[in-house]
Amino acid sequence: MSNQNESQTKATESALTHTRRDFLRKGAIAGSGLMILPSGTLFGQNTPNNRLNVALIGAGGRGRAHIPTLKDENVVAICDVDQIKMQTATKAFPSAKVYQDWRECLDHDGLDAILCTATDFSHAFIANWALARDLHIYMEKPLAITVNEARTVRESYLPKRDKLATQVGMQRHANPNFNRLREMVQDGVIGDLKEAYAWGDRQIPKPGYLPDAGAAPETLNWDLWLGPSPFHPYNPGYIAERAGCLEWNMYWDFGIGQMGDMGSHTMDLAWNVIDAELPTSIESETDEEFNPDVTPVKLQSSFIFPANDWRDKIRVSWFQGGAMPKSPSNWIDLNTIGHGVMFKGTKGFIVADFGSRLIIPFGDTADLTYFKPRKEEELLPELGNFQKQWTTACKNGRPSETACNFKYSADMIETMCLGLVAYRAGGKLEYDGATGKITNNADANQYLTKEYREGWSMEG
Numbered sequence: 001m002s003n004q005n006e007s008q009t010k011a012t013e014s015a016l017t018h019t020r021r022d023f024l025r026k027g028a029i030a031g032s033g034l035m036i037l038p039s040g041t042l043f044g045q046n047t048p049n050n051r052l053n054v055a056l057i058g059a060g061g062r063g064r065a066h067i068p069t070l071k072d073e074n075v076v077a078i079c080d081v082d083q084i085k086m087q088t089a090t091k092a093f094p095s096a097k098v099y100q101d102w103r104e105c106l107d108h109d110g111l112d113a114i115l116c117t118a119t120d121f122s123h124a125f126i127a128n129w130a131l132a133r134d135l136h137i138y139m140e141k142p143l144a145i146t147v148n149e150a151r152t153v154r155e156s157y158l159p160k161r162d163k164l165a166t167q168v169g170m171q172r173h174a175n176p177n178f179n180r181l182r183e184m185v186q187d188g189v190i191g192d193l194k195e196a197y198a199w200g201d202r203q204i205p206k207p208g209y210l211p212d213a214g215a216a217p218e219t220l221n222w223d224l225w226l227g228p229s230p231f232h233p234y235n236p237g238y239i240a241e242r243a244g245c246l247e248w249n250m251y252w253d254f255g256i257g258q259m260g261d262m263g264s265h266t267m268d269l270a271w272n273v274i275d276a277e278l279p280t281s282i283e284s285e286t287d288e289e290f291n292p293d294v295t296p297v298k299l300q301s302s303f304i305f306p307a308n309d310w311r312d313k314i315r316v317s318w319f320q321g322g323a324m325p326k327s328p329s330n331w332i333d334l335n336t337i338g339h340g341v342m343f344k345g346t347k348g349f350i351v352a353d354f355g356s357r358l359i360i361p362f363g364d365t366a367d368l369t370y371f372k373p374r375k376e377e378e379l380l381p382e383l384g385n386f387q388k389q390w391t392t393a394c395k396n397g398r399p400s401e402t403a404c405n406f407k408y409s410a411d412m413i414e415t416m417c418l419g420l421v422a423y424r425a426g427g428k429l430e431y432d433g434a435t436g437k438i439t440n441n442a443d444a445n446q447y448l449t450k451e452y453r454e455g456w457s458m459e460g
């Protein structure tokens with residue numbers, strides 16, 4: 001056997017061992033019945049009907065999509081800074097206590113869990129405070145908007161991973177294609193994995209922060225909407241639904257643009273395959289001029305990840321707003337896929353979107369004889385309803401088995417945020433994931449965090 005074949009066989013064996021482990025792990029949660037945990041209390045997850053006492057934080061907009069899941073639990077509190085936007089939820093759960101300030105809501109008596117769909121710039125704060133109160137958390141994507149926020153939440157979560165169920169709202173993860181891509185790449189359909197690419201074409205250009213538009217309506221608490229963010233005068237253009245979806249997330253103080261928006265969903269397609277933690281080096285480029293108010297529309301970021309037990313060192317790249325990877329063939333126009341991924345291996349490519357995939361073996365002689373498709377019974381089990389996976393994990397004694405828990409999701413969003421650090425700092429950055437420091441450019445470390453308003457802290 002040639003060295004190449006030998007290492008190929010080893011890689012395939014290790015991939016199979018890995019995916020078998022994976023199957024057992026994911027199968028365990030899918031196949032399990034709920035178990036009522038030993039009860040110390042008479043409310044929430046330990047009540048005879050096994051319903052969680054949940055607070056819905058951020059009740060309008062995306063929050064409304066979670067009402068069907070929450071109908072199976074006890075929604076005991078609803079928190080929103082906008083009295084109008086919260087009305088669908090307050091009608092759905094008329095006995096819930098209403099809050100405007102999430103800091104007060106988190107101390108609601110007898111709470112088991114929170115489901116949060118507030119703005120991105122409050123996510124890491126709310127997550128960290130909720131972890132400190134031992135609450136299960138479903139947090140909309142992205143989990144954080146800076147490297148330090150992601151690291152803080154992960155650090156708080158890891159010691160509690162065996163008691164708290166967490167899930168970040170990357171619900172497309174439940175699409176069967178996520179499993180199929182993981183199986184095919186790890187089982188070797190394109191040989192040894194060398195590179196992964198993810199891209200999204202959404203563009204929400206903004207010139208800069210909006211002018212003062214006078215007082216906010218009485219039904220909106222603008223001060224609490226701003227929360228930890230530096231002060232900006234009220235302008236209705238920031239508020240989604242009045243202006244459009246996620247209007248605020250292009251501004252540095254309020255979000256991370258497409259990195260946190262469609263980037264959360266689309267990079268997840270690659271992240272679910274590659275079993276990576278944190279990158280060792282990062283580079284970003286764009287031909288767009290830097291805007292101190294607004295995150296870039298067009299950007300390309302590349303991350304190098306060390307080898308793991310089934311693959312070599314790889315490069316993973318994210319492209320947004322018009323930047324695109326090179327197509328593997330001149331008869332495939334990647335631009336027709338708005339949000340997609342591509343994996344490059346030693347024997348071919350896979351191109352995919354959220355619901356389909358295309359295997360492209362290299363060259364005329366590529367015959368796929370090296371690849372054995374799985375039998376039906378060996379396929380990774382379906383995840384089922386994504387939100388339900390979380391409520392189930394809150395109750396079944398295996399809380400860390402949610403697909404997008406705070407370890408998986410914090411690593412991914414820390415990586416994406418590092419792309420923006422490289423964009424701001426310029427040049428190639430070397431990153432030490434153990435300490436969370438850029439090691440070759442001291443100046444770049446300032447971009448690992450951001451400015452917060454006085455009186456707001458992630459510790460609470």
Ligand SMILES: NC(=O)c1ccc[n+]([C@@H]2O[C@H](COP(=O)([O-])OP(=O)(O)OC[C@H]3O[C@@H](n4cnc5c(N)ncnc54)[C@H](O)[C@@H]3O)[C@@H](O)[C@H]2O)c1
Pocket residue numbers: 057058059060061062063079080081082085086100102117118119120122140141142169170171224225227239240241245246260261
């Ligand atoms: N998973 C998905 O597919 C998906 C889709 C859309 C949005 N999202 C995410 O959901 C979140 C909300 O997005 P949206 O478009 O609904 O935004 P939005 O601006 O409409 O906000 C949602 C709700 O949260 C409320 N809110 C804002 N700040 C709050 C605070 N500090 N405390 C309590 N309530 C607050 C708003 O008043 C509103 O009712 C974002 O994080 C976004 O990324 C996810």
